[in-house]
Amino acid sequence: MMSVVPSILVLGLAALVAALLARRRWSPPEMEGERRSAARVLAVAVGVQGIHFAEEAATGFHVRLGGLLDLPGMPLSVFVVFNVTWLVIWVASVPGVRSRRAIAFFAAWFLAIAGAVNGIAHPLLALSAGEYFPGLVSSPLVGAAGVWLWFRLRAATRPKAAQATRRG
Numbered sequence: 001m002m003s004v005v006p007s008i009l010v011l012g013l014a015a016l017v018a019a020l021l022a023r024r025r026w027s028p029p030e031m032e033g034e035r036r037s038a039a040r041v042l043a044v045a046v047g048v049q050g051i052h053f054a055e056e057a058a059t060g061f062h063v064r065l066g067g068l069l070d071l072p073g074m075p076l077s078v079f080v081v082f083n084v085t086w087l088v089i090w091v092a093s094v095p096g097v098r099s100r101r102a103i104a105f106f107a108a109w110f111l112a113i114a115g116a117v118n119g120i121a122h123p124l125l126a127l128s129a130g131e132y133f134p135g136l137v138s139s140p141l142v143g144a145a146g147v148w149l150w151f152r153l154r155a156a157t158r159p160k161a162a163q164a165t166r167r168g
Helices: 002-024 029-059 061-068 076-098 102-129 139-156 160-167
Strands: none
Touching: 002 102, 029 061, 029 076, 029 102, 029 139, 061 076, 061 102, 076 102, 102 139
16 A cells, blocks of 8 residues: 555645645635626536546556555555545536535645646656656647646635734
8 A cells, every 4th residue: 555655645734735825815706707707617527537537547557656766556445435425526616616615625626726736747647657657648738727726716716814903
């Protein structure tokens, strides 16, 4: 199971940043249009992530990542359960973003960050391997969707410090 450690480290850092963003930013009621736009982009990003997951699963990402790092491959069942669980969470987050639920914003921020990281990591992994690396073809789309989602989430939220200033 050492093969999951690199993923846990990278995704754990992404989750930490997403949690901080979800905690420190909020979406005022009057930003409904911006939330709807963010939710639409979230739905697109989830679809792109689904395609990316399918490419990774079909081409052996769960085995090749470990091999590149001199670790055993990740069990396919772990890889599938992890990815399908997150896809379900992200789908469930689409209406949550529209309705201002903080947990949905956490999930959306996490996808934005993880998507952007994927857009960078897969080409670097391919360069390191000296050949195609599983997930490479769809990674630019995932990266672009992550960045697009980041900007939509930024437009749909404000720092909580601004919330306190308006009240005071």
